[in-house]
Amino acid sequence: MNLSLCILLKGVRDMMLNPILEKDLKTKMRGWRTPVLLSIYLLFLGGVLFLFFLANNQIFNYSGYSVFNPRIAVNAYNVIAIFQFSLLMLIVPAITATAISGERERQTLDLMLCSDISTWSIIIGKLIVSIAHIMLLVIASLPIMGTVFLFGGITFGEIILMILFYVITALMVASLGIFISTVFRKNVTAIIATYICLGILALGPVIAFVIWGIFYERQYNGEVTYSMITAFLFPSPGFGFSSFFAGTQSSVLGSALSEIQRLAEKETNILRYFKPWMINGLFNIIFSGILISLSAWKLNPVKKRKRNAKVNSKLEVAEKN
Amino acid sequence: MLKITNLVKRYGKFTAVDNLCLEIGEGQIFGFVGANGAGKTTTMKIVAGLLQPTSGEVLIDGIDISTKPRTVKRKIGYMPDFFGVYDDLKVDEYMDFYAGIYGIPYRERKAITDELLELVDLSHKRDFYVDSLSRGMKQRLCLARSLIHNPRLLILDEPASGLDPRARIEMKGILKELRNMNKTILISSHILSELSEMCTSIGIISQGKMVASGTVEEIMEKLSHTSRIKIKVTDRMEDAVRLLQEQPSIGRIDINGNAIEASFKGDEKVLSEILKRLVMQGIPVVSFTDTGERLESVFMHLTEGSEGYDA
Numbered sequence: 001m002n003l004s005l006c007i008l009l010k011g012v013r014d015m016m017l018n019p020i021l022e023k024d025l026k027t028k029m030r031g032w033r034t035p036v037l038l039s040i041y042l043l044f045l046g047g048v049l050f051l052f053f054l055a056n057n058q059i060f061n062y063s064g065y066s067v068f069n070p071r072i073a074v075n076a077y078n079v080i081a082i083f084q085f086s087l088l089m090l091i092v093p094a095i096t097a098t099a100i101s102g103e104r105e106r107q108t109l110d111l112m113l114c115s116d117i118s119t120w121s122i123i124i125g126k127l128i129v130s131i132a133h134i135m136l137l138v139i140a141s142l143p144i145m146g147t148v149f150l151f152g153g154i155t156f157g158e159i160i161l162m163i164l165f166y167v168i169t170a171l172m173v174a175s176l177g178i179f180i181s182t183v184f185r186k187n188v189t190a191i192i193a194t195y196i197c198l199g200i201l202a203l204g205p206v207i208a209f210v211i212w213g214i215f216y217e218r219q220y221n222g223e224v225t226y227s228m229i230t231a232f233l234f235p236s237p238g239f240g241f242s243s244f245f246a247g248t249q250s251s252v253l254g255s256a257l258s259e260i261q262r263l264a265e266k267e268t269n270i271l272r273y274f275k276p277w278m279i280n281g282l283f284n285i286i287f288s289g290i291l292i293s294l295s296a297w298k299l300n301p302v303k304k305r306k307r308n309a310k311v312n313s314k315l316e317v318a319e320k321n
Numbered sequence: 322m323l324k325i326t327n328l329v330k331r332y333g334k335f336t337a338v339d340n341l342c343l344e345i346g347e348g349q350i351f352g353f354v355g356a357n358g359a360g361k362t363t364t365m366k367i368v369a370g371l372l373q374p375t376s377g378e379v380l381i382d383g384i385d386i387s388t389k390p391r392t393v394k395r396k397i398g399y400m401p402d403f404f405g406v407y408d409d410l411k412v413d414e415y416m417d418f419y420a421g422i423y424g425i426p427y428r429e430r431k432a433i434t435d436e437l438l439e440l441v442d443l444s445h446k447r448d449f450y451v452d453s454l455s456r457g458m459k460q461r462l463c464l465a466r467s468l469i470h471n472p473r474l475l476i477l478d479e480p481a482s483g484l485d486p487r488a489r490i491e492m493k494g495i496l497k498e499l500r501n502m503n504k505t506i507l508i509s510s511h512i513l514s515e516l517s518e519m520c521t522s523i524g525i526i527s528q529g530k531m532v533a534s535g536t537v538e539e540i541m542e543k544l545s546h547t548s549r550i551k552i553k554v555t556d557r558m559e560d561a562v563r564l565l566q567e568q569p570s571i572g573r574i575d576i577n578g579n580a581i582e583a584s585f586k587g588d589e590k591v592l593s594e595i596l597k598r599l600v601m602q603g604i605p606v607v608s609f610t611d612t613g614e615r616l617e618s619v620f621m622h623l624t625e626g627s628e629g630y631d632a
Contacts (some may be wrong), residue, residue, distance in 0.1 A: 017421075019418055019421025019422050020422075022418075022421060023407070023414075023418045023421075025334075026414070027407065027409040029411060030409075031409060037333055088430055106405035106406075106407070107401075107404050107405035108404070108405045108407060109418070110366075110401055110404070111401070111404060111463075111466070112422060113370075113371055113398075114369045114370060114391075114394060114397070114399040114471075115394060115419070115422045115423055116391045116394040116395045116424070116470075117422045117423070117424070118391070118425060167410070216571055227322065246375070252355055301370065301371045301372060301373065302370050302371075302372070302373050302390050303373065
């Protein structure tokens with residue numbers, strides 16, 4: 001019984017384990033870069049949280065408050081969530097934009113492409129490695145995120161949902177990085193191009209919306225609704241993130257994020273069932289699918305050519321003559 | 322085994338491979354000779370499925386690479402002229418990775434790796450990081466890698482380039498071993514003599530065109546009729562060159578100071594005829610010699626470019 005189970009499991013492992021995933025995980029995890037990156041990431045995140053509490057406590061001390069204000073916990077959660085989201089946006093391109101261009105620069109890509117492995121497997125392998133890397137950072141940061149539970153206000157479910165959103169966003173950014181990496185030959189160019197594309201994707205819709213908003217306001221003196229915002233901002237990761245912003249905050253970013261939430265609640269049509277994270281998440285998944293397919297197609301050196309029946313028959317006729 | 326018909330590869334206006342035709346039978350070792358940039362690597366990359374040809378057909382075992390690339394790639398082992406290694410992998414991990422790439426099950430990998438490392442004499446280095454190996458060793462490791470899925474056709478692009486004499490001899494030994502294993506091999510080099518010992522047939526490529534091909538004996542025969550002559554004149558260099566250009570037996574002409582070097586095809590009778598004409602034209606010839614350079618140098622001139630050569 002045990003033996004057959006072992007054989008079965010081994011078979012599944014043989015089938016499922018992508019060789020690129022296996023190799024990259026092995027070499028990445030045993031090198032010094034991963035632990036160093038992880039340590040810096042956690043130190044950064046922990047440091048921000050620590051500074052936040054320190055700063056707030058002092059302010060409250062000066063004002064004469066002696067009791068702990070639970071709002072600080074919610075604000076701390078907001079700070080950490082935004083901070084982690086931004087950090088991921090910065091780290092994912094750096095990890096993924098060299099996935100293919102790195103192989104090309106190292107002159108190992110041809111060795112892979114001349115084998116019978118499909119370009120899909122190469123891309124998926126590279127993608128899963130990046131996602132695994134990001135998951136490691138996110139999961140390792142859970143204890144820091146968990147500090148907000150000490151004060152209440154945020155539920156466990158919300159955190160899990162947020163992590164799910166992080167992973168979906170990371171998937172999109174990783175696919176973008178890998179796609180750009182198949183386009184550009186140099187690592188540096190690919191990384192820069194990925195940051196630029198990500199910047200356009202994140203801020204472009206916001207800028208377009210603001211410009212449209214000014215025009216709309218002047219012409220019709222109308223009121224902006226959730227559907228209008230969604231129509232413009234659905235590709236922006238920031239729009240999806242607004243779902244995870246807790247309460248209100250006085251900062252520009254905070255008030256913008258909570259305004260989206262307020263409008264979403266006010267929406268009367270069917271769109272009110274779709275929260276920003278769902279809409280943006282869906283976009284991310286579809287966009288990732290497109291980018292992955294494009295990358296696999298772009299990477300394939302010899303595009304499959306179906307023999308043209310017409311040409312064949314013409315050739316046959318010519319041969320007969 | 323391998324049949325290439327009318328293969329063309331263009332990069333914009335530049336034609337890298339020009340209407341190339343080639344056929345290699347099962348178990349043959351075909352030496353692909355040509356200067357750098359002649360189109361050897363491009364042809365090999367197309368055969369290995371790494372480049373899309375502009376036109377033409379590549380058939381391996383009768384299957385077109387552009388219609389069934391994955392089936393064809395399983396039959397091919399390719400070793401590029403320049404390649405990189407993953408510096409953070411050990412030798413056996415490197416082999417294991419490529420075994421995985423070719424979908425070889427885990428349980429079979431160790432035996433295959435052992436056998437191939439034995440073949441290329443790297444068994445003692447299996448726990449070393451790939452990066453720490455010498456160039457010759459890396460080259461041998463790459464050869465072992467290209468054999469991991471037991472391909473029937475091997476494409477080896479300059480496997481001996483950049484190697485010291487000892488490593489070259491070792492590489493030759495391995496290739497002989499492969500020949501005994503009845504592999505069909507397409508091997509390239511820019512040195513003719515290097516290939517002549519081990520190949521069954523040879524093709525000489527220049528500017529994307531196959532200028533000569535056949536068995537080693539045929540090629541040698543062809544080249545042995547060709548030689549270089551050196552003519553020194555004290556004056557009227559232009560007239561001498563013009564006169565030489567008119568001769569059908571004279572090929573490419575190079576001017577070196579007051580000496581003219583030209584490739585020549587024909588026997589001594591034709592040679593004396595040329596000298597006679599030069600003297601009769603009143604050109605002050607001070608020396609007229611057959612340089613004795615054959616094979617290598619003539620071949621080099623043959624492949625250098627067909628501008629001055631009318632073979």
